[in-house]
Amino acid sequence: MSSKLSQMIKIISKSYSLQQAKQEAVWISQELPESKWFDACEKRSNLVPLQYILGNQPFGKLDIKCEEGVLIPRLDTEEWVLEATNLLKNINIDNLIDYCTGSGCIGLGFASELNNLKNLDCIDFNDNAINLSIKNLNHNKIFFKKTNINIYKGNLLKGFLPSINENSISLLLSNPPYIPKNDLNKNNVEESVLKFEPKEALLGDIEFYDALCTKILQKNNSFKGFIFELGYIHQAEIVNKLLNNNQSWKIGIRNDQSGNLRNVIGWKVDSEFTILEKMVHTCF
Amino acid sequence: MFKSILLNSFSPNFRISIRPSLLRIPIIINNNIYNNYNNYNKFLNSSLFHTKISQLSNNELNNSIEDLENDIQIEQLHPALIEKAESLKIELLNLENKISTGYSFNIDENKKYNNLLSFISIYNDFINLNENYTELLKIINNDQEDQILINEAKLEIKIFKKKLINQTMKLKSHLLPQHPFANNSTILELRPGAGGHEANIFTSDLLNMYIKYCQFNNWKYEILSLTNHISGSGIIDATLLINQNGSYNRLRHEAGVHRVQRIPSTETKGRVHTSASGVIVLPKIDEIDNSQNIRKFKPDELRIDVMRASGAGGQHVNTTESAVRIVHLPTGIIVSIQDERSQHKNKEKAFTVLRARLAEKELKEKQEKERSDRTDQVSSVDRSDKIRTYNFQQNRVTDHRCNFTLHDLDGCMQGTKLDLIIDQVEKKEADDKAKNLIKQLESNL
Numbered sequence: 016m017s018s019k020l021s022q023m024i025k026i027i028s029k030s031y032s033l034q035q036a037k038q039e040a041v042w043i044s045q046e047l048p049e050s051k052w053f054d055a056c057e058k059r060s061n062l063v064p065l066q067y068i069l070g071n072q073p074f075g076k077l078d079i080k081c082e083e084g085v086l087i088p089r090l091d092t093e094e095w096v097l098e099a100t101n102l103l104k105n106i107n108i109d110n111l112i113d114y115c116t117g118s119g120c121i122g123l124g125f126a127s128e129l130n131n132l133k134n135l136d137c138i139d140f141n142d143n144a145i146n147l148s149i150k151n152l153n154h155n156k157i158f159f160k161k162t163n164i165n166i167y168k169g170n171l172l173k174g175f176l177p178s179i180n181e182n183s184i185s186l187l188l189s190n191p192p193y194i195p196k197n198d199l200n201k202n203n204v205e206e207s208v209l210k211f212e213p214k215e216a217l218l219g220d221i222e223f224y225d226a227l228c229t230k231i232l233q234k235n236n237s238f239k240g241f242i243f244e245l246g247y248i249h250q251a252e253i254v255n256k257l258l259n260n261n262q263s264w265k266i267g268i269r270n271d272q273s274g275n276l277r278n279v280i281g282w283k284v285d286s287e288f289t290i291l292e293k294m295v296h297t298c299f
Numbered sequence: 300m301f302k303s304i305l306l307n308s309f310s311p312n313f314r315i316s317i318r319p320s321l322l323r324i325p326i327i328i329n330n331n332i333y334n335n336y337n338n339y340n341k342f343l344n345s346s347l348f349h350t351k352i353s354q355l356s357n358n359e360l361n362n363s364i365e366d367l368e369n370d371i372q373i374e375q376l377h378p379a380l381i382e383k384a385e386s387l388k389i390e391l392l393n394l395e396n397k398i399s400t401g402y403s404f405n406i407d408e409n410k411k412y413n414n415l416l417s418f419i420s421i422y423n424d425f426i427n428l429n430e431n432y433t434e435l436l437k438i439i440n441n442d443q444e445d446q447i448l449i450n451e452a453k454l455e456i457k458i459f460k461k462k463l464i465n466q467t468m469k470l471k472s473h474l475l476p477q478h479p480f481a482n483n484s485t486i487l488e489l490r491p492g493a494g495g496h497e498a499n500i501f502t503s504d505l506l507n508m509y510i511k512y513c514q515f516n517n518w519k520y521e522i523l524s525l526t527n528h529i530s531g532s533g534i535i536d537a538t539l540l541i542n543q544n545g546s547y548n549r550l551r552h553e554a555g556v557h558r559v560q561r562i563p564s565t566e567t568k569g570r571v572h573t574s575a576s577g578v579i580v581l582p583k584i585d586e587i588d589n590s591q592n593i594r595k596f597k598p599d600e601l602r603i604d605v606m607r608a609s610g611a612g613g614q615h616v617n618t619t620e621s622a623v624r625i626v627h628l629p630t631g632i633i634v635s636i637q638d639e640r641s642q643h644k645n646k647e648k649a650f651t652v653l654r655a656r657l658a659e660k661e662l663k664e665k666q667e668k669e670r671s672d673r674t675d676q677v678s679s680v681d682r683s684d685k686i687r688t689y690n691f692q693q694n695r696v697t698d699h700r701c702n703f704t705l706h707d708l709d710g711c712m713q714g715t716k717l718d719l720i721i722d723q724v725e726k727k728e729a730d731d732k733a734k735n736l737i738k739q740l741e742s743n744l
Contacts, residue, residue, distance in 0.1 A: 020531070035619065087617050089616075090605075093643060094642075205615060205616040207617060216614075246615065273605075273612050
């Protein structure tokens with residue numbers, strides 16, 4: 016470790032713990048040219064997310080590019096994506112639809128892990144997200160040899176839905192913005208996130224889950240399963256309420272490795288997605 | 300002036316005693332001679348030696364080397380070992396008889412059959428070579444024979460001798476039981492021991508030595524984790540993965556405490572310090588390995604800790620803290636990995652290390668048990684205490700298990716001469732094992 020590195024650690028540790036500063040200084044020195052080291056550390060001490068500074072975040076086996084204006088893939092998201100793909104690895108899936116795809120990490124993460132996925136549609140309404148997800152598709156394309164991938168610009172709240180054969184087998188995924196307006200503040204959200212990540216990828220509540228259920232799931236018979244990321248129990252409850260008049264859906268919630276509520280998951284009882292039950296902690 | 304000379308190009312497994320008249324120096328090669336290496340170096344540097352060598356023509360030099368080869372003694376295999384080989388031959392015959400009656404093997408029998416088959420081909424080659432060699436020897440030693448025939452036989456016997464020596468070695472090593480992880484890849488864990496900051500620096504030197512050794516051997520390696528000392532020099536711990544099948548069989552001899560004696564760069568008064576570094580050598584267990592050996596963990600067997608983001612997690616926080624710690628509850632083994640930005644990769648690495656540590660632990664326990672079951676003493680090679688001393692002032696590396704000293708410390712640290720030391724440890728182990736095996740075979744008679 017050079018004296019340069021200890022200076023870098025010093026700068027970052029103004030805002031973060033020494034342990035974290037050490038690790039990040041090493042990563043910066045490994046990934047950026049030396050001329051950018053100090054600038055990067057200064058930015059970091061000003062709470063700019065490391066992923067925007069380095070320009071990427073590992074996600075499963077993928078290297079996901081990160082740009083300001085698009086939400087950074089979370090470790091909590093990677094965790095459930097890998098858990099789900101591990102269960103679904105060899106199951107035949109015709110269509111995978113990923114709404115609010117952002118960087119594309121969820122949809123592309125599934126496509127990189129699943130062996131029998133025919134088609135993936137990633138949808139976002141934001142141009143930055145569309146551009147970045149296309150970059151990520153091309154950047155990681157060696158992992159998607161078996162799957163046909165489309166990226167659409169479309170608005171979930173307005174019910175945008177790519178054409179899907181009603182007789183096929185589809186799985187719906189989404190990580191919509193889920194922080195309610197009252198919680199989008201320093202007390203509930205990390206300062207770095209508030210300052211530098213796009214509000215429109217964070218601010219949201221039941222309207223997105225409502226749209227996912229009523230404008231997507233119930234509009235096409237091919238959907239046999241879904242996994243949504245969320246942050247609050249009332250968001251899971253609305254999904255359950257909207258779907259449980261239809262006895263064919265089985266719905267449960269999943270907690271992440273930190274013990275926080277993270278997903279609402281559903282499957283048609285007669286489908287192969289019943290295996291998703293294994294990642295559910297409590298069923299409704 | 301009589302001096303002892305070590306010739307590096309010759310395997311030290313054989314006693315050589317020759318008297319090349321031109322050099323007028325007896326050259327004796329055996330294990331103890333390495334201790335005289337210093338004298339040899341002094342001698343080599345003396346002008347006397349250089350003038351003598353330069354006076355020799357190439358042809359004369361070749362001749363003297365041939366003389367030297369002629370005098371290599373062929374190691375006689377102990378009758379008990381030959382007996383063991385014969386019994387394996389009978390075993391193979393029995394298996395072959397089974398096949399001819401239409402019996403089909405299960406996996407274990409199949410493995411055994413293949414192993415025996417390859418062993419017997421080595422044994423048969425050995426027997427053929429030995430017969431040819433003895434025949435030729437008879438001709439040479441027969442005074443009534445035609446002189447031309449004797450000369451031809453002399454030429455031919457050189458080739459057979461070389462082959463026979465190699466074959467004897469091969470046969471011996473195949474007769475000895477193989478290490479259960481002999482074909483595995485390796486995980487090396489390095490930790491500083493006593494000696495303060497100097498121990499951190501020496502640990503980093505050792506890591507570099509093993510990395511250079513891998514490069515020298517063209518082995519793929521990867522640093523799984525590395526924690527630098529806060530001062531910037533030296534390391535607190537390091538884990539090196541060496542992705543080369545069979546590397547474990549070589550590197551397992553590196554396990555133990557490595558001692559260094561030198562004037563540390565941190566020392567202001569020029570005093571020699573003694574510090575130490577611990578090397579742990581683990582067999583890498585491949586997860587794709589479809590043998591039954593692969594360990595499945597029950598959920599309640601493990602506790603996996605990750606850096607927990609405070610508060611709600613998810614979109615609320617963007618943590619970069621990807622450290623993973625796995626605790627194996629039944630054994631109390633703890634593995635922490637934090638080097639990768641990907642938590643999932645850190646977890647994979649932690650599992651790799653955990654599997655390796657468990658495999659080694661189980662093996663050690665098994666060996667302990669076998670040892671206490673046996674009455675005889677097992678070689679000291681297994682003991683993982685102070686195994687080697689690196690003395691910088693005297694430019695030497697001494698391995699305490701086989702009492703071997705290499706007077707080229709730099710060559711060792713550069714990874715190019717480390718093999719010379721490992722060869723000696725390996726030979727010591729093989730000799731001890733052979734002795735044990737012979738004892739066992741004799742007591743069974």
